Amino acid sequence: MSEALAYVDRPAQSVRARAPAKINLHLGVGDARADGYHDLTTVYQAISLYDEVTVSPRPGAGVAVSVTGNDVESVPADDDNLAVRAVKLLAEHAGVAPQVRVRLHKRIPVAGGLAGGSADAAGALLATARLWSLPLRREELLRLAAELGSDVPFCLAGGNAIGTGRGEEVAPAPAAGRCYWVLAVADGQLSTPEVYAEVDRLRADGVGAYSDDVAGLLQALRSADPRQLADRLQNDMTAAAVSLRPQLQDVLDAGVADGALATLVSGSGPTVLFAARDSHHATALAGRLRLRRLAREVHCAYGPVQGTHLL
Numbered sequence: 001m002s003e004a005l006a007y008v009d010r011p012a013q014s015v016r017a018r019a020p021a022k023i024n025l026h027l028g029v030g031d032a033r034a035d036g037y038h039d040l041t042t043v044y045q046a047i048s049l050y051d052e053v054t055v056s057p058r059p060g061a062g063v064a065v066s067v068t069g070n071d072v073e074s075v076p077a078d079d080d081n082l083a084v085r086a087v088k089l090l091a092e093h094a095g096v097a098p099q100v101r102v103r104l105h106k107r108i109p110v111a112g113g114l115a116g117g118s119a120d121a122a123g124a125l126l127a128t129a130r131l132w133s134l135p136l137r138r139e140e141l142l143r144l145a146a147e148l149g150s151d152v153p154f155c156l157a158g159g160n161a162i163g164t165g166r167g168e169e170v171a172p173a174p175a176a177g178r179c180y181w182v183l184a185v186a187d188g189q190l191s192t193p194e195v196y197a198e199v200d201r202l203r204a205d206g207v208g209a210y211s212d213d214v215a216g217l218l219q220a221l222r223s224a225d226p227r228q229l230a231d232r233l234q235n236d237m238t239a240a241a242v243s244l245r246p247q248l249q250d251v252l253d254a255g256v257a258d259g260a261l262a263t264l265v266s267g268s269g270p271t272v273l274f275a276a277r278d279s280h281h282a283t284a285l286a287g288r289l290r291l292r293r294l295a296r297e298v299h300c301a302y303g304p305v306q307g308t309h310l311l
């Protein structure tokens, strides 16, 4: 066999990463800053709902992305895709030609308030760094992640974490026990900037205030008691998300009626979280919710789980 043929026959090298969805156990939203972002005090949790990102070489042909799985038609397959932007940013940082095929397998609902796009960016960063054998320090990866989006550093880090700044500064938070969730993905999507703008509008009318105290929640996370935790869940975006999508209130009310320990809008919505006592309770709640047909998807998940990792 000639040398050239031997090269062609060798299977293309590829690297696969798994990246978790995030929820915010606490999402305190401050005033709009001069740069248009809002100061946040948040407590993130990575949950057991994952996207997979596979990267492989694409010699001489730039970056291409293809998408399979959930909500495929809603995911941009061009340079707007956050995973593509991650590969290009890493290429620029490392001085490498961006010649990569990115394959996304989506399970995280798109534009659902679960940081699906940020998870894909985190997966693409980690997998491409390995593909190119880049000796990146964790701080370097986190800095690049922050350039891609406020939630991307947390999607890399995983676990439970306190987020400050615009959400991109992450520090570990206590993780004494496992939390069980039902995720009710309400119909339609909510644009994050629009929900932030609605928070501003409501604040100007005197509705809502910045909840920046997470001490009680951190204590509840140390106690590992689901009821204590349920009492401490908070999202300053709830009123804004419900104002833009009033049907969310029906989903929140259904969770209470069906016996959830607490209900919470996830991030900027429209996913609604139901807190459960344990996995059996979560399965039962999910079953009741499916019968109501209020949500286009219902998932059970737990957290915290580890951050983005190679498979």
Ligand code: C5P
Binding pocket: 036, 037, 038, 039, 040, 148, 149, 150, 151, 165, 166, 167, 192, 193, 196
């Ligand atoms: O950081 P990321 O690109 O994910 O943010 C998307 C949009 O959400 C921003 O352009 C901004 O409008 C809004 N945002 C904000 N304050 C934050 C995070 C996001 O206003 N802390």
